[in-house]
Amino acid sequence: MDFSQFQAGLVNDGRTRAETDLTTFEEAIGLVLCDLLEELEIVQDLQVFHARTRGVRNRQLAIEAVGEDPVDGTTSIVVVLNTPDVDSSLKKTDIDRAVAGAEQFVRLATAGDLQPHLEESAPAYELAEYFRDRSSDTDRYRVEVVSNASATQGVKQLSFEPATIGGATMTFRVWDAARLHNTVSSSSQREPIEIVLGEEGEGVPCVHGGTTEDGIKTYLFTISGRHLASIYDDFGSRVLESNVRGFLSARGNVNKGIQWTLNNDPDMFLAFNNGLTTTATDVTLEQHSGALRIKSLKDWQIVNGGQTTASMWYFANQNKKRNPDKLANLDGASVQVKLVVVDDERASEIVPDIARYANSQNKVNLSDFSSNSPFQKLLDRQSRNVLAPSQEVQYDTRWFYERTRGAYENARARTSGARVREFDAHNPKSQKFDKLEVAKVENIWRFAPQVVSKGAQSSFLYFSELIAKEWNRDESQFNDAYYRDLIARLILFRSTRSHVQEAEWYTTGYLANIVAYGMSKFLYDLQDMFEEHLIDLGAIWREQSCDARVMENIDVACEAAREHLTRADRPQENVTQWAKQDLCWTSFRDTPLEYFETAEDVVVSEAERAVEVAAAKEERVEESKLLGYFDLFKVDPKTWPALKEFTGQNFALSEKETGVLRAMVTKNYVTEPQGKVLSSLLKKAEKEGFRA
Numbered sequence: 001m002d003f004s005q006f007q008a009g010l011v012n013d014g015r016t017r018a019e020t021d022l023t024t025f026e027e028a029i030g031l032v033l034c035d036l037l038e039e040l041e042i043v044q045d046l047q048v049f050h051a052r053t054r055g056v057r058n059r060q061l062a063i064e065a066v067g068e069d070p071v072d073g074t075t076s077i078v079v080v081l082n083t084p085d086v087d088s089s090l091k092k093t094d095i096d097r098a099v100a101g102a103e104q105f106v107r108l109a110t111a112g113d114l115q116p117h118l119e120e121s122a123p124a125y126e127l128a129e130y131f132r133d134r135s136s137d138t139d140r141y142r143v144e145v146v147s148n149a150s151a152t153q154g155v156k157q158l159s160f161e162p163a164t165i166g167g168a169t170m171t172f173r174v175w176d177a178a179r180l181h182n183t184v185s186s187s188s189q190r191e192p193i194e195i196v197l198g199e200e201g202e203g204v205p206c207v208h209g210g211t212t213e214d215g216i217k218t219y220l221f222t223i224s225g226r227h228l229a230s231i232y233d234d235f236g237s238r239v240l241e242s243n244v245r246g247f248l249s250a251r252g253n254v255n256k257g258i259q260w261t262l263n264n265d266p267d268m269f270l271a272f273n274n275g276l277t278t279t280a281t282d283v284t285l286e287q288h289s290g291a292l293r294i295k296s297l298k299d300w301q302i303v304n305g306g307q308t309t310a311s312m313w314y315f316a317n318q319n320k321k322r323n324p325d326k327l328a329n330l331d332g333a334s335v336q337v338k339l340v341v342v343d344d345e346r347a348s349e350i351v352p353d354i355a356r357y358a359n360s361q362n363k364v365n366l367s368d369f370s371s372n373s374p375f376q377k378l379l380d381r382q383s384r385n386v387l388a389p390s391q392e393v394q395y396d397t398r399w400f401y402e403r404t405r406g407a408y409e410n411a412r413a414r415t416s417g418a419r420v421r422e423f424d425a426h427n428p429k430s431q432k433f434d435k436l437e438v439a440k441v442e443n444i445w446r447f448a449p450q451v452v453s454k455g456a457q458s459s460f461l462y463f464s465e466l467i468a469k470e471w472n473r474d475e476s477q478f479n480d481a482y483y484r485d486l487i488a489r490l491i492l493f494r495s496t497r498s499h500v501q502e503a504e505w506y507t508t509g510y511l512a513n514i515v516a517y518g519m520s521k522f523l524y525d526l527q528d529m530f531e532e533h534l535i536d537l538g539a540i541w542r543e544q545s546c547d548a549r550v551m552e553n554i555d556v557a558c559e560a561a562r563e564h565l566t567r568a569d570r571p572q573e574n575v576t577q578w579a580k581q582d583l584c585w586t587s588f589r590d591t592p593l594e595y596f597e598t599a600e601d602v603v604v605s606e607a608e609r610a611v612e613v614a615a616a617k618e619e620r621v622e623e624s625k626l627l628g629y630f631d632l633f634k635v636d637p638k639t640w641p642a643l644k645e646f647t648g649q650n651f652a653l654s655e656k657e658t659g660v661l662r663a664m665v666t667k668n669y670v671t672e673p674q675g676k677v678l679s680s681l682l683k684k685a686e687k688e689g690f691r692a
Helices: 005-019 025-039 091-110 121-138 178-183 223-239 242-251 255-266 267-271 306-322 324-331 344-356 375-386 406-412 420-428 436-447 454-472 480-502 512-531 537-543 548-565 582-589 595-603 605-636 639-650 656-665 672-687
Strands: 045-053 061-070 075-083 139-145 163-167 170-177 192-198 204-211 217-224 275-279 282-288 291-298 303-304 332-342 400-402 432-434 534-535 603-606
Touching: 005 025, 005 178, 005 406, 005 480, 025 045, 025 061, 025 075, 025 139, 025 163, 025 291, 025 436, 025 454, 061 091, 061 121, 075 091, 091 121, 091 139, 091 163, 091 170, 170 178, 217 223, 217 324, 223 306, 223 324, 223 332, 242 454, 255 267, 255 306, 255 324, 267 324, 267 332, 291 595, 306 324, 375 400, 375 454, 375 480, 400 406, 406 420, 432 436, 436 454, 436 480, 436 512, 480 537, 480 548, 512 534, 512 548, 512 582, 512 595, 548 582, 548 595, 595 603, 603 605, 639 656, 639 672, 656 672
Parallel strands: 075 139, 139 170, 275 332, 400 432
Antiparallel strands: 045 061, 061 075, 163 170, 192 291, 204 217, 204 291, 217 332, 275 303, 282 291, 534 603
């Protein structure tokens, strides 16, 4: 997808969302850009406020959303500069006003000077209270100015001096349409991080550990604890590979052993600590006095050792305020680093594997959060193969799953002329969905609205952990029946959102929380009222919509959710923070509600559904076997001689395994029954440490 298509796509997404959400283009494009920042992992767990007010000298103060990174403790602040005109440019004066407005908003709010001038029901008031409540615990703010316009060349070179608010530092970055497009277009779908090593960039000594036949290089070196802490301070959790970041955010604690060593025996850190395993897509090397040195790294990712890195930063951050002399301990603490250099094209595929194997000896249950996980690939395939029933037209349509950002526009761009209209007809843009929305819908279905309320990334992490366990237990359950039910749940979610927005009792604010809590409550109460019955997802799938009986009953739960979330005696004043608490959900879950008699008409017995699910499950088992057989022939033929050598050195083979492996080595072909034996043997060898 070229830049003009990307930029036009942002505007079209904004207009589509404005129509769907019954809101203004300004607010809709803000949501589109916020979603994009989260997908690209630039920010974490955004809470949208769309706060607008006036400050000193009538300056406009506008903040779209805020997010908290649970790993590095940063509060992200998103400011949106939008335009419906794709030809307009982002000007320096616009950026300066946006930056100054965000800084003034936080400065006035934390001092309590903004709130007296605001209505308590206004989003700006709640956001101001949020900043004041968190001010004592906040060390760093990152203001992300994002726009669907492209900056002029002069603006691209802009750099902003950090501001200081209380004891916290505030930094600023600009994400114009061109920068967003470059990030989306990269194979990793994130902006590469450039790390300069050594004092004043002179590099660090290293040892070349070797190069594989396909060009993957390994190096070993050490860096000081102060340097590692500084890198983390500059880039935050962006240097952590997705799985590692997810693991740390779930644990949320600081390693006490590391803190003790840094405090009492920093010279022994190298001896006590296992160090880091890292990856990069490129490395700058030079010879210096006969020794090889690494000067810089492109797209550096820590795939093992995130706890060490975060703990280093924590030690530096705590002591720079209360005990600066202790910072010298970080100079004496050396950290060993293994670096694997993988080219950019293969990084998205290989880096998650390196992370998985690097963490195999730790008690880390790593889910594959990448778009290459088996579950994500299956959804992609199902979205192309399972057609939605036709309604007002004479042809079936697809729900288009965007496994990677921009997949829809890329697929559309590959067609031309009349075929574009055909593509649009069979793949309506309104039926596009992604992994973050899947996670949100599935967590609501699993009665976890408090998790959904924490934000998209936390919701996705929670769902990934669940789905990894369910997949490992029985992958055949994720069949075509599951996919149809998933789409039905998605339709129910979107219908509920639209219904709430049009409801007489709804004013503004907390829409996402109301929908999540209302849906979970309704689904929970249905299973309580009608034993061994479920909401009729089959009917929703067949009609591709929810009928009035569903919506009038779900309205009861959603209105009650609004009242519960905003009740005057809530334990936490900030509604969005209250919605994240387990107590918020359990107390609402146990509140009795009166539904309409028509609630009985929207359920179906589990027995009826079980017949369809069982048939789909058997079909999925057979499909999985067949796909697994064909996948054997995609494996590099060099794997099989390597496997033969590995098994000969590590464990004995049965006569059948020996014959099948010999056939694959000599002929590169086995029958389907033999393929089952070979697949089983390969998995057994991989558990013992075999790597192709």
